[in-house]
Amino acid sequence: MAGQCAPCATGTAEREPVPREGCDVCQALHRQRESARRAGHPRTVRSRNAEIAAHSHEEG
Numbered sequence: 001m002a003g004q005c006a007p008c009a010t011g012t013a014e015r016e017p018v019p020r021e022g023c024d025v026c027q028a029l030h031r032q033r034e035s036a037r038r039a040g041h042p043r044t045v046r047s048r049n050a051e052i053a054a055h056s057h058e059e060g
């Protein structure tokens with residue numbers, strides 16, 4: 001069962017997409033997102049979120 005993001009847990013009002021484990025693209029985007037957040041670039045954070053959300057994983 002895939003884990004789902006628990007809202008409110010981190011104090012973030014917006015729901016953020018969860019990077020897929022084992023996906024290099026998602027992990028890279030996730031890193032960029034976190035560093036952008038620390039640097040105070042919410043637009044970059046949103047942009048990375050959109051990219052993570054848009055990254056599809058076809059299995060099977």
Ligand SMILES: [Zn+2]
Pocket residue numbers: 020023024025026027055056057
């Ligand atoms: Zn991915």
